[in-house]
Amino acid sequence: MNENDPQISQDITNLITVGNAFSEHAKMSMRNVNVFYADKQAIHDVSLDIGKNEVVAMIGPSGCGKSTFLRCMNRMNDTIDSCRIEGDFRLEEDDIYHPNQDVVALRARVGIVFQKPNPFPKSIYDNVAYGPKVHGLASSKTDLDEIVETSLVRAGLWNEVKDRLTAAGTGLSGGQQQRLCIARTIAVGPEVILMDEPCSALDPIATAKIEELIAELSQNFTIAIVTHSMQQAARVSQRTAYFHMGKLIEVNDTKKVFTNPEHELTEAYITGRFG
DSSP, X not given: OOTXXXXXXXXXXXXXXXXXXXXXXXXXXXXXXXXXXXXXXXXEEEEEEEETTOEEEEEOSTTSXXXXXXXXXXXXXXXXXXXXXXXXXXXXXXXXXXXXXXXXXXXXXEEEEOSSOOOOSSBHHHHHHHHHHHTXXXXXXXXXXXXXXXXXXXXXXXXXXXXXXXXXXXXXXXXXXHHHHHHHHHTTOOSEEEXXXXXXXXXXXXXXXXXXXXXXXXXXXXXXXXXXXXXXXXXXXXEEEEEETTEEEEEEEHHXXXXXXXXXXXXXXXXXXXX
């Protein structure tokens, strides 16, 4: 199989890409993406669709470009002066790199959860309420209270913090902080949630809770997750994309990727011959 033209699994109905046409059924579509840091090319001609309410995992060796690609999906790389991005990114019909695109509004639609929990130095309540306040999503304190509670419930954190909402978010455990960051992300009503190795700093028990949460969130959100753990990718995703040296080598049904990969590079990685 050609490394630059990976086959997309037929197991996700109507998500076949024909040539470089955009799939009308995809929540996000990326085409012919190239990313450069100064003169160094980090991503080489990557095209990928992500379906509505689908969980797609991105795996590959360290430095293979998976996090760089993920961060392009809500323009986080705009903050890096040396970074140059080519290609087409669509959130449904919207060109997210259009010159008139409001990046703040985009990041409300495409939220991101980072590798290390990064709660604001504010109360638990204010961490979650911050986004809705900034975006004018609550017309009253009652509305804001409801958004905060709903977000914490969805993040699986409400029962643990409901009696101490005024306490500092930074005082929570690592796993709780990460769920607080997820609650903060979903409080503004995103359509897509990006997760960049969200469990790498967590213990196994906290990791299991985040994985359970991903399954629940996928009922309402589209999720793209970068993970260094192949076991985690196998547990949480419907499709898995394997990156190698900045190229998308294979994207397919997760079970197929881990039991019968189509590309020898994918097989070498999942069997531990390199990585």
